[in-house]
Amino acid sequence: MQRSFSFLRRSGFHSAMSYNTKVLRVDPSAIHFSATAHIDGSLPRISDPETEKHLLEAARLIRDDGETVAFPTETVYGLGGSSLNDASVRNIYKAKNRPSDNPLISHVSSIAQLNRRIYQQDREGDVLRNIPVVYHELVRQLWPGPLTILLPINEETALSVLTTAGQPTFAVRIPADPVARALIALSDTPIAAPSANVSTRPSPTAAEHVYHDLKGKIPLILDGGSCRVGVESTVIDGLVNPPMLLRPGGFTYEEIIELGGEQWSHCKVENRMTVGSGEKVRTPGMKYKHYSPRASTVAFAPINDDLPTSERMKIVTSEIMKYMTSHGTDKRQKVGLLTSIMFPNNLLESITDEVDVVVYSLGSSGKEVQSNLFAMLRRLDEEDEVDLIFVEGISDRNEGLAVMNRLRKAAGGNVVSF
Ligand code: TXA
Ligand code: MG
Numbered sequence: 001m002q003r004s005f006s007f008l009r010r011s012g013f014h015s016a017m018s019y020n021t022k023v024l025r026v027d028p029s030a031i032h033f034s035a036t037a038h039i040d041g042s043l044p045r046i047s048d049p050e051t052e053k054h055l056l057e058a059a060r061l062i063r064d065d066g067e068t069v070a071f072p073t074e075t076v077y078g079l080g081g082s083s084l085n086d087a088s089v090r091n092i093y094k095a096k097n098r099p100s101d102n103p104l105i106s107h108v109s110s111i112a113q114l115n116r117r118i119y120q121q122d123r124e125g126d127v128l129r130n131i132p133v134v135y136h137e138l139v140r141q142l143w144p145g146p147l148t149i150l151l152p153i154n155e156e157t158a159l160s161v162l163t164t165a166g167q168p169t170f171a172v173r174i175p176a177d178p179v180a181r182a183l184i185a186l187s188d189t190p191i192a193a194p195s196a197n198v199s200t201r202p203s204p205t206a207a208e209h210v211y212h213d214l215k216g217k218i219p220l221i222l223d224g225g226s227c228r229v230g231v232e233s234t235v236i237d238g239l240v241n242p243p244m245l246l247r248p249g250g251f252t253y254e255e256i257i258e259l260g261g262e263q264w265s266h267c268k269v270e271n272r273m274t275v276g277s278g279e280k281v282r283t284p285g286m287k288y289k290h291y292s293p294r295a296s297t298v299a300f301a302p303i304n305d306d307l308p309t310s311e312r313m314k315i316v317t318s319e320i321m322k323y324m325t326s327h328g329t330d331k332r333q334k335v336g337l338l339t340s341i342m343f344p345n346n347l348l349e350s351i352t353d354e355v356d357v358v359v360y361s362l363g364s365s366g367k368e369v370q371s372n373l374f375a376m377l378r379r380l381d382e383e384d385e386v387d388l389i390f391v392e393g394i395s396d397r398n399e400g401l402a403v404m405n406r407l408r409k410a411a412g413g414n415v416v417s418f
Contacts, residue, residue, distance in 0.1 A: 021215045023207060024054040026224045028072075031178035037185075038144045038174050039127055041112035044182045055179070058222055059187035068092050070196040070210045072224035073107075074177040075146045075232050075250050076203040076374070077210050078193030079218065080107070082160075084117070089162040089192055095217040098199040103165040104192040105148050105233070106172045109185035111139075114172060117190050119156045134238035137261040144181060146233035146250025148173040163192045173233055179224040195232060196221075202291045202374040202381075202410065205230050209378055230371035231402045242266040248402040269401075290409040291374070293381040295336065297389040298323050299411035300418055301404060302342070305395070307418075309342065315418045316343070320351055320390060323414070327388050336380035336389040338362050340369050343392040358384045362392070366399030373403060377410060 030048035037044065046052040061067040066088045068081040079096060081088030083106040093100050108114045111128065115121050119130050131139060135149050150169040153159070157170065164170045172190075175181060184191050195203035198213040207223035214221075234249035236256060243260075245253055245267055256264055300316060327333065334356045337348055341364055344350075348357045360376050362369040373391075380386050393407050394400045408415055 019216055019219050021211065021218055021221060023211060023221045023223050024057070026051045026054050026179050026222050028178045028224050031182045033178065033181065038110050038181070039112065041110035041116075041185070043185055044178070046182065054222060055182050055186055058183055058220055059189075061220060062088070062183075062191060063187040063189050066091065067220075068095055068218050069183070070204075070207075070214065070218060070221040071180055071183050071193075072177055072207070072222065072227060073175040073180040073193075074227060075175075075229045076205055076227055077196040077207065077221075078107070078180070078191075079196035079210075079214070080183070080191040080193040082187075083163045083190040083192035084158050084160060086160045086162050089160050092192060092194065093162070095214055096194060096197070096199050098194060100162065101165045102194075103167050103171065104163050104194050105235075106159065106163060106170060106190045107175055107180065107184055107193050108172060108190050109174065109181045111143075111174070113184070113188070113190070117188065118158055118170075118172070120158050121156065132238060134243065134261075134263055135236075138236070138256065138259060138264070141259050142251055142255075144174040144176040146173070146176070146229055148233045148235045148247075148249075150235075150237045150239055150246075152239065159190070160192075169237075169239060171235060177224070177227075179222060183222070200290060200292050202293060202377045203232060204378075205371075205375045209375070212378075212382060226375070228371065230374060231406055234402070236267075238263070242268050245269045248405050250402070252398045253401055254398055291377075291406050292410055292412065293377050293389060295381055295386050295389050296327060296414070297377070297391065297411045298414040298416065299391050299393050299404075299407045300343075300416050301393045301408070302395055303417045312342070312418045316347075316416070317351055319416045319418075320348070323388065323390075324352065324355065332356060333388060334358070334384065334386045336360075336384060336386035338373075338376050338380070338389070338391040340364065340392045340394050348390075358386060366394060366397075366403065369394055370399045370403050373406060 027048050030051045032045045034042050058069045061069050068091045070079050081092045148171050196210045197204050204210045205227040207221050210221050229250040232249045234251045235247035237244045337359045340362045345359050362372045380389050393404050
């Protein structure tokens with residue numbers, strides 16, 4: 001007994017659950033970057049001493065201790081550790097319980113830092129030299145922001161192979177959120193950061209979501225308030241012809257096509273939802289369960305633009321009835337409804353009075369729905385503890401592509417077109 005216990009301790013197994021997770025406030029409005037800091041790497045001025053102290057504490061954990069820290073980005077909260085260091089990356093996978101063949105995005109604070117810390121080049125020269133021309137227009141216009149590009153791995157790149165899960169390419173972005181950028185700049189370390197949720201759960205868009213999932217598993221959460229965008233970054237691959245959109249996200253497909261230049265007008269969308277377990281995958285994240293609430297979730301996807309509203313609501317009503325009947329148990333059910341554009345608030349009450357109903361509006365524009373989706377799925381699941389969730393989706397255009405991608409996965413197979 002004694003022996004196996006000390007083995008567990010030495011191997012780090014025992015310590016995995018034993019953090020006293022701290023939550024420290026940071027004020028994004030106290031962090032000031034120059035207009036060119038995301039290119040030349042100049043450091044921010046921080047006008048609030050407490051914010052600076054907390055950022056430096058987080059930076060030290062990442063740079064010196066191989067630890068992980070959760071921090072806000074404009075998309076979702078990330079769980080960050082050094083991309084250069086095997087032990088840090090292992091800590092990320094372990095805390096999240098994430099399959100290790102799903103590669104991570106490296107976050108840098110500037111293109112100068114990408115050149116110096118990932119490509120290990122100290123020389124001056126064309127700052128865009130390591131970024132293929134195909135990306136230049138997009139990077140000039142959309143960084144810092146929710147755009148992730150794939151770059152080739154070569155003899156110069158310093159990334160841990162655990163960051164890239166053995167892929168011949170790596171994913172990188174410069175986040176727009178001042179807290180994220182300041183943390184990366186102050187640690188002077190490229191930070192590998194998947195969303196800071198336990199694998200398979202909805203991504204976190206507030207510090208409380210991270211605390212719910214990861215308390216005891218990580219040393220520190222920086223709390224910088226809610227995430228503006230609400231879904232992860234758009235992942236694109238310009239190293240293939242035609243270029244591909246691998247994951248829809250904070251920038252829309254339409255924006256990529258419009259801003260990217262000639263080659264991006266032929267951009268293809270990766271649209272396979274699942275991949276067989278033996279298959280070599282281009283976006284490894286595709287084959288895993290994702291974004292799922294505990295409660296059974298049913299997504300409604302509006303695709304029949306031509307059908308009159310009354311006909312569409314008939315389909316919706318009859319499907320809801322079917323799901324409630326097949327889900328029925330002896331105990332009275334609690335059912336959550338998330339509406340967007342067409343569903344009335346009293347939809348469930350108009351169908352039956354045999355259930356308790358909780359209703360929230362996701363908003364009426366694509367941007368609002370995108371920014372609220374994960375938070376409201378979590379609220380129904382974790383606070384209201386409903387048994388069954390119905391969600392009114394939006395059309396696949398603009399923000400709808402990313403919203404419906406997440407919603408379809410959250411719902412597993414339960415998607416109803418109307
Ligand atoms: O907004 C975001 O991107 C957030 C925040 C924290 O910045 N991060 C995030 O990371 O969503 P993660 O690890 O959950 O998503 C990484 C995605 C996965 O779909 C992964 O398969 C893909 O990027 N990916 C990473 N490296 C890749 C590579 N070399 N080739 C293809 N896909 C890659
Ligand atoms: Mg994720």
